[in-house]
Amino acid sequence: MAYNLLKGKRGLIFGALNDKSIAWKVAERAYEEGAAFVLTNTSASIRLGTINDLAKRCNTIVIPANATDPHDLENLVTKGMEYLGAPFDFVLHSIGMSPNVRKGYKYDDLNYQFLTQTLDISAVSFHKVLQVCRKYDAINDWGSVVALSYIAAQRTLYGYNDMADAKALLESIARSFGYIYGREKKVRINTVSQSPTLTTAGGGVMGIDNLMDFSERMSPLGNADAKECADYIITLFSDLTRKVTMQNLFHDGGYSSMGMSLQAMKIYNEGLEYQDVKNDKTKKK
Numbered sequence: 001m002a003y004n005l006l007k008g009k010r011g012l013i014f015g016a017l018n019d020k021s022i023a024w025k026v027a028e029r030a031y032e033e034g035a036a037f038v039l040t041n042t043s044a045s046i047r048l049g050t051i052n053d054l055a056k057r058c059n060t061i062v063i064p065a066n067a068t069d070p071h072d073l074e075n076l077v078t079k080g081m082e083y084l085g086a087p088f089d090f091v092l093h094s095i096g097m098s099p100n101v102r103k104g105y106k107y108d109d110l111n112y113q114f115l116t117q118t119l120d121i122s123a124v125s126f127h128k129v130l131q132v133c134r135k136y137d138a139i140n141d142w143g144s145v146v147a148l149s150y151i152a153a154q155r156t157l158y159g160y161n162d163m164a165d166a167k168a169l170l171e172s173i174a175r176s177f178g179y180i181y182g183r184e185k186k187v188r189i190n191t192v193s194q195s196p197t198l199t200t201a202g203g204g205v206m207g208i209d210n211l212m213d214f215s216e217r218m219s220p221l222g223n224a225d226a227k228e229c230a231d232y233i234i235t236l237f238s239d240l241t242r243k244v245t246m247q248n249l250f251h252d253g254g255y256s257s258m259g260m261s262l263q264a265m266k267i268y269n270e271g272l273e274y275q276d277v278k279n280d281k282t283k284k285k
């Protein structure tokens, strides 16, 4: 259902690769809510994914940019404002990638060149986007910026690897820049910490199926999917949340406040009993 929450607003959306992407769902919902925006991704992702189909459906254009390259970002921001005829009211940073995860390097055997890339792509790019936007005065007063995070920034989840460090840095950038941009232009900057979600990036996380099953059982409301995440982000882009800034906002069905749920405990106990039986049988032999 549409509520015209973004009627007359203009935006910039990073990170739609295909129809599983969180950014894809945000673009669809923003369009339904009356926004005009430009889409962007790297040239390789534009070629390999289906972002051009999304652009057609949302009556807009795609401007290629590598979010780690300030020159690309300057071109993107100036061309984006030119196309929309005004600065942005909202910006979505929905970008993440770890070469260490992709190539199977474990956290205690990291390739440091790859670590630098992970941090640059998944976190420092957020700073670069904000710095370029500020340089070109590309975000209107009372604008809203959101980046996507994950609870591995606060808690250790085995297998999330160096992306945990990237997310911790990302959340810190939201706070540090949130102060500067808020004070000067009333621009708010937040991160949304989303449930594990089956997307291309999500699929790369070690043991994603088990992780999703575990968090589903631990969360009183269950995991949040990409469409629900988009709904939440739309409220953050709307005028209904004008005084929310410098926050990491959990969108995870309650997972982040849980210690142990009855459902998860039962499964855990069954697992223990299974082990006991197995051990017993072994002993009898």
Ligand SMILES: NC(=O)c1ccc[n+]([C@@H]2O[C@H](COP(=O)([O-])OP(=O)(O)OC[C@H]3O[C@@H](n4cnc5c(N)ncnc54)[C@H](O)[C@@H]3O)[C@@H](O)[C@H]2O)c1
Pocket: 014, 015, 016, 017, 018, 020, 021, 022, 023, 041, 042, 045, 065, 066, 067, 068, 093, 094, 095, 096, 097, 121, 148, 149, 150, 193, 194, 195, 196, 197, 198, 199, 200, 201, 202, 203
């Ligand atoms: N899927 C999950 O379980 C989950 C959970 C919490 C947070 N997140 C975060 O959500 C965000 C979006 O991921 P997704 O799950 O929709 O997966 P996705 O693979 O659909 O999106 C990741 C995007 O990052 C883009 N990207 C990579 N390098 C880039 C670069 N140098 N410049 C510009 N864009 C670049 C990719 O092209 C892709 O579009 C990421 O920040 C991810 O960490 C995902």
